[in-house]
Amino acid sequence: MNNIFVYCEIEDSQVAEVSQELLTKGRSLANELNCKLEAIVIGNKLEGIEKQILPYGVDILYTADDERLYPYRTEPHTAVVVKLFEEQKPQIALLGATSIGRDLGPRVSSALHSGLTADCTSLLIGSHEDKKQGKKYENLLYQIRPAFGGNIIATIINPDCRPQMATVREGVMKKSVLDTKYKGQVVKLDVGKYVEDDDFAVEIIERHMEKSKVNIKGAPIVVSGGYGMGSKENFQLLYELADVLGGEVGASRAAVDAGYVDHERQVGQTGVTVRPKLYIACGISGQVQHRAGMEESAQIIAINTDPEAPINSIADFVITGNVAEVIPKMIKYYRTNTK
Numbered sequence: 001m002n003n004i005f006v007y008c009e010i011e012d013s014q015v016a017e018v019s020q021e022l023l024t025k026g027r028s029l030a031n032e033l034n035c036k037l038e039a040i041v042i043g044n045k046l047e048g049i050e051k052q053i054l055p056y057g058v059d060i061l062y063t064a065d066d067e068r069l070y071p072y073r074t075e076p077h078t079a080v081v082v083k084l085f086e087e088q089k090p091q092i093a094l095l096g097a098t099s100i101g102r103d104l105g106p107r108v109s110s111a112l113h114s115g116l117t118a119d120c121t122s123l124l125i126g127s128h129e130d131k132k133q134g135k136k137y138e139n140l141l142y143q144i145r146p147a148f149g150g151n152i153i154a155t156i157i158n159p160d161c162r163p164q165m166a167t168v169r170e171g172v173m174k175k176s177v178l179d180t181k182y183k184g185q186v187v188k189l190d191v192g193k194y195v196e197d198d199d200f201a202v203e204i205i206e207r208h209m210e211k212s213k214v215n216i217k218g219a220p221i222v223v224s225g226g227y228g229m230g231s232k233e234n235f236q237l238l239y240e241l242a243d244v245l246g247g248e249v250g251a252s253r254a255a256v257d258a259g260y261v262d263h264e265r266q267v268g269q270t271g272v273t274v275r276p277k278l279y280i281a282c283g284i285s286g287q288v289q290h291r292a293g294m295e296e297s298a299q300i301i302a303i304n305t306d307p308e309a310p311i312n313s314i315a316d317f318v319i320t321g322n323v324a325e326v327i328p329k330m331i332k333y334y335r336t337n338t339k
Contacts, residue, residue, distance in 0.1 A: 003060075004030045005090040005163065007081065008041040008053060009100055010070075015041070015052040018096035018170035025123060025173045026094055027057035032125050033139055035091070036060060040084060042077050044070035050186050057178035059185065066191040068200055071207055072100050075199040078107045083194045085112060090163045092141050094123075097167035109165045116165040117143035117156045119269075121172050121292050128157050135159075141166070146269050146292055153288065171217055171273030171293075214248065214264050221247030222276045224267055224294070227254035228283025228304065229323060235260050237327045238282060244334045250274065252290045268293035283323045286311025303327070 006026045009016040023039060030037040036059040041049055046065045053061050064080045081104065085093065093108070095101035097119050109116035122144035128137045140157045141164040147154035158164045216222060223242040225235055235249070242249045250267040251260065267274055269289040279297035284290060286302070286309055294300070295314050302315035303326050312318045319326055 002033075002035040003038050003088065003090050004033070004035060004092040005085070005088070005094070006037070006039045006058075007093070007095045007101070007104065008039050009072075009096055009098065010041060010043050010046075010049070013045065013049070015049070016096060016098070016170075017175065018098060018101075018168070020052075020056060021170065021173040021175040022094045022096065022168060023053065023056035023058060024175045024178075025168075026092075027178055029092065029123065029125060029141075030057075030059075033091075038062065038088070038090065040064070040081065042069050042072075042080055044068075050184070054182050054184040054186075055177045055180050056175075057182055060187060061184055062187045062189055064189045064191050064194065066195075068195075069191070071204060073200070073202055073204065074103055074107065075202065076195045077104055078111070079196070079199050080189070080191070080194045081108050082111045084189070085163060093163040093165045095165070095167045097169040101167045105165060105167050112161075112163070114161045114163055114165050115158045116167070117145060117158075118167050120145045120166045120168045121153075121269075123166060123168070123173075128159060130159065140164070146288060169273060171275070174275075214262075216248045216250050216265060216267065217272050217274055219248035219274070220276055221245045221278045221280075222250045222267070222274050222294070222297070223247055223280045223282065224250035224252065224284060225255050225260065225282045225323075226252040226284030226290075227258055227260075228285070229255060229260060230283070232260045234324060237324070237331070241280070241327055241331050241334070244331055245278075247276070247278070250294075252284045281311050281315070282327060284311055285309050286314070 004026045006022045008019040026037045038060040039058045040062040042064040044067045095105045124142040126142045137159045143156040143166045223238045225238045251265045256266045269292045273293045275296045277298045280301045282303045300315045301317045302311045303319045
């Protein structure tokens with residue numbers, strides 16, 4: 001039980017960003033534990049897929065290539081992953097907290113009686129002492145995530161069951177190629193040994209996917225508004241500011257719940273995670289749920305009437321004032337001074 005496994009999602013022959021982020025984190029954890037990083041990708045027409053995975057420092061890539069395995073279906077993918085984990089006995093298994101990961105992860109952990117921590121925001125290696133049983137555990141995975149509505153940050157461990165499984169949301173981890181020429185081994189699985197005909201009882205007749213028109217995650221500048229914006233009409237000021245700066249508009253959950261803006265623009269624990277060069281928080285108090293989705297921005301400007309707002313503790317610059325007065329001035333001066 002030594003190695004770390006990452007389940008890689010694919011869509012249209014492309015490895016999902018969240019999987020690449022997990023491969024980067026997995027490599028870091030593997031270095032700390034002095035073990036191998038392994039990955040599995042399941043689908044069809046996977047020739048050359050290793051070029052998107054091995055450069056992240058993957059030592060062994062398992063591929064299950066069969067026309068019946070794409071697009072994703074619960075039963076066959078679960079069967080492949082469960083049997084492979086039973087064979088290889090990884091100590092840690094990571095999946096994206098996507099619709100696929102949230103479907104697959106619990107089924108795999110249930111079959112292996114391993115436990116699962118969902119929606120982690122951080123993963124660390126540490127120790128734990130159980131004083132009641134007189135046991136000390138080393139090299140455990142600290143699975144860190146907001147809990148109780150984001151009011152606390154919980155550190156969850158799994159001392160006795162393996163693998164230690166966690167799902168992680170897209171954007172929480174940074175992705176970074178280790179070496180474009182990294183030499184890893186590719187193992188092609190005999191799909192027939194891992195799945196049975198009963199696993200294909202569900203048939204996909206049609207598949208419709210609508211891509212988001214909003215790209216907050218990739219925007220270099222994000223102008224976000226909270227409940228303090230006061231109204232949907234006042235949110236238009238943010239669109240104007242974002243347009244001048246060449247950025248995107250985001251929002252806190254409170255603003256989304258109030259109907260000021262659509263959910264696809266929500267930043268935070270239950271929205272998207274962003275790391276722009278500049279994040280402007282307008283009328284956002286900055287509860288831990290929101291900070292979890294933007295606190296790694298390169299520079300943060302907070303505009304709020306409350307000088308004690310939690311967002312101010314992580315902001316590089318704080319403007320204490322009414323957003324309805326401050327933002328029009330920012331728009332005016334940016335327009336004047338921007339070539």
